[in-house]
Amino acid sequence: MKKPFLVSKTVFFALFFVVFSGRPLLASDNESGEEPKKFDANEVILHHVVDDHQWHFTDHVVLPLPIIVYSSEKGLDAFSSSRFFDEHHNPVDYNGYKLDHNHILLADSGKAVFDLSITKNVAMLLINATLLFLILTAVAKSAKNRTGKAPKGLQSFIEPIIVFVRDEIVKPNIGHHYEKFLPYLLTLFFFILFGNLLGLLPGSGNLTGNIAVTLVLAVLTFIITNFSGNKNYWSHIFWTPGVPLVLRPIILPVEIIGIFTKPFSLTIRLFVAITAGHIVLLSLICLTFIFQSYVVGVGVSIAVMFINLIELLVAGIQAYVFTLFTALYIGMATADDHH
C-alpha cells in the first residue's frame, strides 16, 4: 500500500519540477569552457567497470598509479601513469610508450607490451589482501590470547562466518577429509566477500567483477580439483560406470568438456553477477545526466539506495556460491566410491 503512494508522490514532484524549474540542468562535468561534450552513458559506465591505469575519483582528484611494462625491445620500464597526460589532461606519449584505450603500446611500432602495471584493480587487490590479512591475523591473535574464553569483538564477528563456511559449505560437500581444503576455501570466501564489499564503495575499483580476477580464482579451483581427484573421479570421466558400453565413448567427450565448463562457469558467474550489479547502479545514476534533471536525480538516488542493498546481498551470495561450487567440485573429485 505504501509503494504506490510513494510512486505517485514522486511522479507529482517530477511534474512540479518539470513545469516550474524553467530551464534544464546542466550536468556536464566539463568546466574548462569548451563546448559541452554529448553525454555518453555507455562510455561512463564502461569506464567505471573496467580496469584503469590511474585511480579516477573525480575529474580533479586522480591518483596516478605506477606503470610497469616489459617489452623485448625496451626491456623493463617503470614510471608514473601521470606521464601519459599533460597539464590539460590531454593524452601524450611518454618515453616511446603510448596509452591507447588503456592499452600500453610502443609508440613507433604500435606493438603491445607486457603490462605489469599496478592498475586500479591491482591496487584494490593489494588493499583487499592487506585488509584481509590484518583483520584475520587480529582474529587469530585474539583467538590465541583468549584460549578457553568466550570470543570478543572482531573475533566474535568473524568467527561465526568461518564456522558457517566450515559447517555449511565445506563439511557437507567434501566430507570427512575436508580439513585439507578448508584454508583454501576460507581464503576464497573471504577474498571474494571482501572484494565484493570493497567494490561497492564509491570510488573503488570493480575487483571481483573483473574477469581476470575471477579467471585466476576459477583456475586455482580447477587445479586443486583435478590434482586432488582420485581414481573414482577419473574413472567416472573416462569410463563412466552405470552407462551402457555403447554409450561410454559418447559420454567421454561430454565428461571431458565438463572438466572445463566448471571453472568457466565459475569465472563467468562471479564476473557477471558483480559487473551487472555495477552496471545497473551506474545506468540508474546516468539517467540523471541523460535527463539533466534534479527530480530524476532524487528518484534515482532512492532507487540506487535500494539496489545497493540488493548488491550487499549479492556480495554475500556470490562469495557463498563460488565457495560452495568449489567445495562441491572438490567433493566430487575426492568422493569415495559408492557404486
Place this chain on the structure above:
Amino acid sequence: MDLLSPGTGLIVWQLIIFVGLFFLLKAFAWKPILASLKEREESIQNALDSAEKAKIEMASLKSDNEKLLKEAREERDRMLKDAKDAANRLHDEAQVAARKNADRIIEDAKAVIHTEKQAALRDVKAQVAMFSLAISEKLIKKNLSEDKQQKELVDTFIKDLKLN
C-alpha cells in the same frame, strides 16, 4: 582494457597476491583460528559429556543410597524382631521356670505339711493315748465315787479331744 578480455598484468598480480595471501592466511590466521574453534568445540562437548556423566553418577549414587538405606532398615527390623523374640522366649522360659519352681515349692510344702500332719496326728494319737491313759487313770481313781459324774467327765474329755 576491455570488459571481457582478461588483462595479463592483472592475472599475474592476482595469481601472485592471492596465492601469497593464501599461504600467509593459512599460516597466520586459519591455523590458529581453526585450532581454537576446534578446541572450544571440544571443551564444550567435554563439559556437556561430563555433566551428563555426573548426572548419571548422581542417579546411581542416589539409588545406591536408597539401597543402603533399605538394607539398613531391613537389618534394623530384623534385629528388633530378633530382640523381641529373644525377650519373649526369655520371658516364657522364666515364667515356666517360675511356675515349675512354685510348683516344686508347693509340692515340697505339701509334702512337709503332710509329714507334719502325720507327725502331728502321731503326736495327737500319742497324746490321746496319754490322755486316755490319764483319763483312765483318773476314771479308775474316781470310778469309785459316782457313775454319773464319771460319765460327764468322760464326755468333757472327749469333747475337749474333738475340739483339738
